[in-house]
Amino acid sequence: MLNLIKNLIQVMTPEQRKKLYVLQVLVIISAIFEVLSVLSIGPFMAIVGNIDLVESNLIINKLYIISGATNNIEFLFYVGLGVLVLMFSAAITSIVTIWKLSMYAANVGSEFGDRLYEHYIRMDYQHYTTINSANLVKKIATEVNRVTDNVLQPLVQINARLATILFISIFVFIYNPMVAIVGVTVLCVAYFILFSIVKNRLAVNGKLISEYSRKRFTLMNEGFGAIKELQILGREHYFIREFEKSGKVFAASYGSSNSLYNMPRYFMEFVVYSSMVALILLLLKTYDSDLSSVLPILGVFGIAAFKLLPSFQQVYSGAAQLRSNISAFRSLEDDLRNANTGKDKPIESFSDDKLVGSLKLENISFRYKGSENNTLDNISLEIPLKSTIGIVGPSGSGKSTLLDILIGSLSIDSGKLLIGDSELNKHNLRLWRNGIGYVSQMSLIKDGTISENIAFGLKTSDIDMVQLRSATDMAQLTDWIMSLPEGFDTKVGEKGVQISGGQRQRIAIARALYNNADYLFFDEATSALDGVTEEQIMQSIANMAGLKTIVMIAHRFNTIRNCDQIYYIEAGKVVAFGTYNQLISQNDKFKKMAGGKL
Template identity: 35%
Template structure:
């Protein structure tokens, strides 16, 4: 049972939701009804075959006289006709109930799948920035897409199917015991024992294949991301075959593991079908020759029908057991993510944190791995309305300092105050309502310009007047108006249809649409040519004087309009530049 702890935890998580309790009650009732239908359909075969082979003996039985009276049977032909109709109705009813049970199984699995996918995505998005930079995005994408699909299949759908099959198998065996105890026990030990033996022999291989799928799925996603993300360089360097070859190796491991598991889960069916026919022949000989039973045909008919129902059920149990075992490594990974604390997400209706005076950093230190300080005892005051520049070599701590000011990273020691209010975990979300970030590479969705400016706002709630006003301030409006579809023009995936300067201006317009009081430009113009950079910086320098602008740049010319520049080296501020004469 310890082996299936992750499956139990998954179901504990599911059952906590009250809306599923009622659905599981319906599912349980349908399962009971399905089991009862199996019992009736197998039991009905004896009077049906008895009526066909020897109706006189059947009519003489005391228990059958009740049937004769209810259905007013007055001849052998009438008996055969009515019992045939009744047997067909029983068989069709049993099939209909099984279809309903299958539908409910699938429907509940689909609903739980939606719930789990949404919850995993929520848990992933609601982790801290530090969590995201320490995890490869391909691992998270693989988990939210491919892996969760496998968990839904193995941890939910096949668990439901396993228990449905298990109780159906018990009902069939119980019915066969009532018909002939020795025959039922032999059938159970031969057929059931065969599946148990095969399961014991293949269990380790199935689990190993599950581990192969778990470890290689993120690698496949990573190769796809790298191949499609770097397509320009790949085409120029003619490296397509290298990426294709690497992807093929990873995909082969995944597909062969899937193939092996499918083969191992389906293999018993072929073996047990032959064994089932052999068993029926042997039992026929036993009943006729050893026991001398004159009613051998009805008993064999019941056994044949029972075996015909039992074999697929046992095969389904084995297939579900295989899928559950193959999915255990993935279920464990999903449980780990479901147990993550949502560190940065909460519905906060409060207004943004008041910012009228300054930002104070006191004795701020930070490290990513606890070995080397990226920031070492930083003390800094940024006044509202200032344009502040940060320069320094790569690795000097500029971006980390900005991330701490924006509340993306928490300092290992030290404090941040906004207008003398300590920035704690709760206040960070209120503070971030003041901030807009314009990075070096603006993320643009494959949507319209208007949707990209009002990024994250549902299309029907976008304020077009505000969008246009923001675009004008970012010196983007005239360009948009020159386009055939104006603000409804689609930018293409990652903004491929726009120039670097236009993408940066959309980033600035996005910041202005947010009504941000602090705009952070993290090397926002470093990828632009000099002329485009000057044009973008001109737009930035014309923005509202009450805006506080924090800029990271490598080129000093980018910072010439800043009120103050801080130079960082090895995590410390080594120089404060107020007078920029002769520097630029």
């Protein structure tokens, strides 16, 4: 528990830690009011049991005189009213404390989610080649909520309740050491035994909840992403069955943990009430049925028990929740630490400053993590400014990897990438990206308007309509947009389902052009289109030849016929380069592949 608290505090921001320390003052004030409410009941019950104490007890008599009461009953009324005021004050401070602590925990949890989202969004692209994106979604959507509701909230509740238990226990010990020791010991031992019995089951449940939550997110991600294929193949039943199976395990683990959080309460109520009955009988026997002596003790310990039982239950329930959900925090801990270190500190946003010049790769080598062989091996090539370059080769030859290096998504293991006289590095990467546009085979089209998709990532109020129109003109998209009833404000649906594949790719090209890119990179951008649509898209690209530097990975050879230079890559190496006609006549493999798809 202490190790968890230490680690949790370490991943908090300095501001979050400061707020937590300030809240401790409120926790202590609340605990003091709880003690005062218990303390006040003793004198009140003593007077109820023996009204003559108003005259015989010096302290009570002085209070009687100060109160201005005209008789003993009126004084008893004032004392009772004072007790109620203290109890009401204790209740209000407890409510305020719990509210403040709960809001604090909720805000910290929300900020954890914000930090993780920013961390994941800004991670190097290479990280995404080794992880499942559904797991990242699960961490933010599910694990952060588990940490908020079942780690942070219980911890702050335990914090408040332990302070209450400590202060009340000290008071009742001073009031009657023997009864206090027996009572508090019974509660502590009983809850400790109960927690020892269930803690292993809770830990197992927590791991199952994490595991099967991840599995359900993966199934949703894969199922919804391949809905057409599933329905055509008739394989929906497999995903449905696996989702149901994982749901049953998830529900069983979740329900079991919730039951174990709350069940001890009813047993402990029996223990406490039985102890109170035993205490009453013991006191009556000890004091020979003298109610004036018995009532104060019963009142103090009755109210103390009334305060302590829910506090002990909340401590137990919180500890049980922590045990069951610590796996959620463990799954986020390293990422939160990395987010804290500033490793993914935001780089500069887009600006008009750019790196411009011919591209030159000198002896570039690259290997993916976990791979034994280089994906790219000692590649050298040059891309003149405003030229059109094609990159072709068999599947798995390293074409897309080379393009990812050119756009700065992957960092090379050795060699140099020069833009003009500047070597690309992490310090000038933003300047390089300011001048490039990228179009993939399946560019994301979000559920928004055409203008929002072209000016992707900008608020509607920040969209420059002049730049937007210029981009759509170059992508030969403007006439189609203006023919629509709502023009640029036309909704395209999730993944652009309401428009054709050709229009989706034109929107992606316009997006790449929106920031006045000097370099355009196409990663098999037309391979999923039919021949007629592909030809139209290629004509749009051809119209930009000589105006932009264009680099394209080709799926069909007819799309690269007019390139100024073509690089043929095989097994991570450039094995031939030249114009289309030169390669047809000089390279048998290129000639063979030119007859069909790459």
